Amino acid sequence: MTPVRGGLLRIVRAGALTTVQDAGRPGWAHLGVGRAGALDAPAARLANRLLGNPPGAALLETTVTGCAVRPDRTVVAVVGGAGCRVTVDGRPVAWGAPVRVPAGAVLDVGPALDGVRGYLAFAGGLEPEPVLGSRSADLLSGLGPAPLSDGDTLPLGEPADGPPQGPTPWPGAPAELVLPLHLGPRHAWFTAAALRTLTTAAYRVSPHSNRIGLRTEGPALERARDGELPSEGMVLGAVQVPPDGRPVVFLNDHPTTGGYPVVGVVPETALAGAAQAVPGTRVRFSVRA
């Protein structure tokens, strides 16, 4: 192992699910390797930008309950994504702006008050060993650093000289998740009534959603034909309909191939909202030409 020059970050409280994420590992789907990467990509990029990091520097993605960390050298950090309270050694500090964390102090990212996924970025980024060019944890394939546990440590990168950029508005969690949808490739597997249902019915975000997919609760989509497809490639944002008929929106850790029909595809730009929509949020699919 190479000597660590940038210091170490110790995980004091890992929370429900905290993972290392960056811009992911696109381009390996043909080998069965998924994209991974921060689910709310704009929030992750913004946190990095506020620190002068490259937009794809590795950071922590928290889930609902936040986390707490202790660096062994003084670092500048930004907490973004889901809104929450932030403290350093118990004293309240700013959310969504650069914060100085002295060596040995505990930076605590509180439970999400708004949204689901929080991002904790450090000037210089995190530098666990990359796998296929990415430091992202992929929870489906197990590639990249494992989800963090209390007591784990991560190497910190050396801060760049790039000038931090000024504050930018953070979008809040969506009160209603509107997902634009390009029909296809397999919308012909569903009845016309099912396609009407998809765009008019009240779906809600299921609590069983995860980094693999946003699951929905609502009326089942009726198939025009039975059976499974021979396995075919799946894209990020694909809305796959498993046998129970409830659409699943594929997020970053989705499988690269699958056999259930994909009724349509949500553009990547709309998936940040899916990353932050809390269970129970109303979901509306809006078909685009």
Next chain:
Amino acid sequence: MRLEDDGQGGTQAREVRVLPAGAHALLVELADGDHAEAFHAELLRRRERGALPGVRDIVPGARTVLLDGIDGIDGIEDRGGRTTAARDRLARELVSWTLPPPRREVRDAVEIPVVYDGPDLAEVAALWGVGADEVPALHSRTAFRVAFCGFAPGFGYLTGLPERLHVPRRTTPRTRVPAGALALAGPYTGVYPRPSPGGWQLIGRMVDPAAALWDPGREPAALLGPGTRVRFVASRASVPVPRTETRS
């Protein structure tokens, strides 16, 4: 799209369907696995010579090839997903391609030594209507090809078994299949790159540890990437040796 006559009985042009998969991807559906193989090979040839710009992922399926990340959109924001010009241009172009028939050479086949002693060997033999001692010869004389990957990094779906040797999945999946297990399901043969749950019929195991199947630090990371020819070599010497499944 036309498939050229291979001079061995006249392969004729078959229909191809080009389906949109979002603003930046196309799912190309071919008539069958052979046509998908020919199309996939053509895509790789074109990419090799720089004639396929702006396609990030070429992902073969059972009888499809997914072209994803068209127009160099590489994890970067698109414009609300409405920029479909590059996708539509490629969709129009590829239907006019002429495909040479797939070459069937086996000289470059990856050889994988295996021991045919899996827990489902007797059941597979019964489904095949042969004795368990005949399974190794029937399986290992097959020229396999990796049709596509999925399920896990480095897991290849190998085709080549004739239809009479296709078997159903187990009715009850196993919660843990060891790394290196050699397995059958439907038309496919596969080798598990790492321990995982699995519903395929286990007929044997790799002689060497399974690490060689998948090594992200190696180029290529997957031993069994799409298009790779594969032969399984029955390792007689090890047949009576006790199973080593529990090794981690």
